[in-house]
Amino acid sequence: MALQDFLDQLDELGTAAATAFGEAVDTEALEAARVTFLGAKKGRLKSVQQQMGSIEREDKPTAGKAFNATKGRIEATFEAAQQRSNSTASDSSANNQFDTSLPGTTFRCGNVHPITQTIEELKDIMGRLGFSIVDGPEIEDDWHNFVALNIPDDHPARDPLENFYLATADAISGDKDPVGLLLRSQTSTVQIRVMEKTAPPIRIISLGRVYRPDTADATHYPMFHQIEGLMIDTDVSMADLKSVLRLFATSYLGDDVTIRFRPSFFPFTEPSVEADYYWNGQWVEFGGAGMVDPNVLKAVGYDPEEVTGFAFGLGVERLCMRRHGVTDIREFYKNDVRFLAQF
């Protein structure tokens, strides 16, 4: 037997004994627990001791020392439990003081993941601004992830190294001229699916997991969450976009903020901008935005002469990290319960 396994067993035994002694309600139960753990013939401590034989020679001194320590600890715990049991009878005596400063009996409550908390808050705000939440598939085809979004064949965004294409794509598409299936790289795919099925006006938020082959480090993770808004109507302009983003940011931050646009470039919007908000004396990046490209409107069967629209998107992790002071994105997916308990 490996030394570590032996030590782990001792550890476990110590904890289990303490729990059993603590839970024993009367002398009888305590005696039963004593036999279970400290019984001279069939006690659990005894059976662990018997395993010492199979420990490597050079590990024996360490194992022996650890065994004695655990034995001492279990015996001490038992004695304490015994004394407590003997004294229970006198606890109700009028001489004893009722100590209101002792800790209460707490309930264990779980925590909602900080990413979910952020998403729910964003959904709530956008809901109040008249945007409905829509969902769509994470495994997407070429049309919804690229073509309909005005991303041409030779665009770097289509590079196999920039996407998680599925290895079995050919087999499952069943198509003679198979097009690659992939894990969506943006949630705009959902907007295409909604527009294909719905006539304007449209006011939606799509959100969920997206996937891009970034090496995991403090600020990157190959899977993250995106939230994207889309508004299409007969007369939607960039002034509407700026105003909606200002209301969004103001609601989220709880104080009046101002929005700034910087020119940017995205295939699915024209003009394209980066939106920033002014907060605590500095400009903070909010996300990408722009007027829906006429090619996208045409791709879903809308007439760009009839309707216009805006779209915007932001990364949930980045927003959540800034709001809660999280410095490493990997913490979100490690799920250390101490981390989860902080939110």
Next chain:
Amino acid sequence: MLVSWDWLKQYVALDMDREELENRLAMSGLNHEGSEPVGSDIAIDLEVTSNRPDCLGHIGVAREIAVLYNQALTLPSPQPKTSGPDVNTDFSVSITAPELCPRYTARIIRGVTIKDSPMWMQDQLRTVFLPANRDWKPINNVADITNYVLMEAGQPLHAFDLGKLAGGQIIVRAAEQGEKFAAIDHREYELQSEMCVIADGAKSIAIAGVMGGAETEVSEQTVDVLIESADFTAMSIRATSRALNLHSPSSYRFERALDPAGVDWASQRCCELILEHCGGVLDAGMIELGKSTWQAEPIVLRLSQVERILGIKIDAAEVRSILIALGNAASASTTESITVIPPSWRRDLTRECDLLEEIARIHGYEKIPEDVGVPMAASFRSDEDRVAEVIRTTLTATGFDESLTGSVVPLAWTNQFIPWATATPLRTISPMLQGADALRTSLTPSLLEVRRINQSLANPAVELFETAKVYLPQAAGLPVEQKTVGLTSSGDFYHLKGVIESLLDKLKITTPLSVAAAGEEFDGLLDNQQRCALLLGDEILGFLGQVSKPGLKAFSLKTAAMVAELKMALLVDLATLIPQHQNLSAFPAISRDLNIVLQESVRWDQLQATVEQAAGEALEAVGYQETYHAPDQDGANTKRVLLNVKFRRADATMTGEEADAIRDTIVQAIAANHNGKLLGV
């Protein structure tokens, strides 16, 4: 793109404050990443989006400044003096891979003197190269001049030592598969057949558009030079530099759509500077193969679209002057529209909406208001969203933390446990994280991995749930993405079952929960006894079970773990999101305890069904209390089940006699159905 403050001055008057300029550039499309002094000069780092390769040279940036500040732009117009013989007489170029190189030009200068380039040029090059490469050093006058023109116009050039080119010719061809090449960085690269190379009569001398070769580079011994200015296919250059992990200022620019007029301009500019600083004689004419197929098309901008898209009115005269200042040629205009032909360096301008963006960014996005009245609209919350919230609130209230784990997992995990489908899991071509390339078909392995991580941190109380998709391949068509609730607990079977029952209760699901034997697909990971399929009515809701010893071992877990998964769609279907009020009886309930001796094989759900049927309408609840064994009194294979029944009448207080009568009916039914008998009466 790093630009030099001193360098820009030769094209446009920089009489504005530098920081103000940096800010205006950022607000008009060239995001300011930072500035740092280099010698007495300043290097300004500007982010250039992929649609603006014209700004990958100082001239492009200077043009933006001139437009923003309404200043004159002074550009060189190279006219190198040719005094040598026709370049085509004793040198030739051929292209055997036109799909990789649509256009190639060459000029030859003979009798150059190789020495250091002029100080001002070295200084300006240092400003734009040193911040990114602390080892950067000037090379020699010819090489520095090609780099200078690269950074001036954005058009990459290459200078070959003509004396080292075998056979008096250049062949632009596809590389041979596995061909070895020693580049200027003195490293050897293995080429692939999709890559484009420049070769002389004997062998390849450059990886086209990416990097030149060590053997033919210009050195102190060089007398005659050949200046290459060409256009290589963007996708090919991108693939090549990626495959070789070799990224150069040249490849970066060729990956974008360069100015077709820049090829000849840069070649002439380079020759002019070489004649000026290195001496020599330029051969007449140039070798030119291929032509740019790009043709500027007129674009009509309807003035009404400015307000429609941007949301602000902009004066027609200003619209026009912005477009002209950016280099567009006005071809026609009416009171409703302006027609322009974009310049060759702005191949990104092809549509009306492209012009609208130009107008917006130069006019200034800050002029777009942020307080217009967007009309109100109703928004809708989906049933799934409502159910997801009940799941979160109930499970956190019962002590569970929500976790989020990756959708793509190691293949071994999907092989180990396939509760929802038997088809082979989908795989990604490249792994998401090390060893993870299978789209998960169950949440359980991910949750067990989280248990392991928490165990390694000695964290107590690992109670977790996750609501996420599993990806179930289908025989044909897209896979089913099934939203699933996964749970794992340190408690026992009945604890986790109780949590699930509480959840169903909170969702007001009235369809009864039942259990069925879990199939052999659960062998291995789950205990043979403590596991079951969960059903709501006839539909499978999911499964519940204790992780088996081998299962714990597979995930390196030291302590017992329970797991369960539930199909979210069924919860959504059966949840009562708008509960209806039921009239409550105004009379008290009365209850009876029953201690029944039964055969061990009688299950609780069978007993419960008998009680419910026998008790009739007055039964309010039947509660399980305890099972214990007394084989000495009752015989082998028996058990005692203690249960409680609660009765209530809607119209009157139920009497003890009435309750006893119903109890007796129940006892008779239990005797008849299960051969059980009541104790203690």
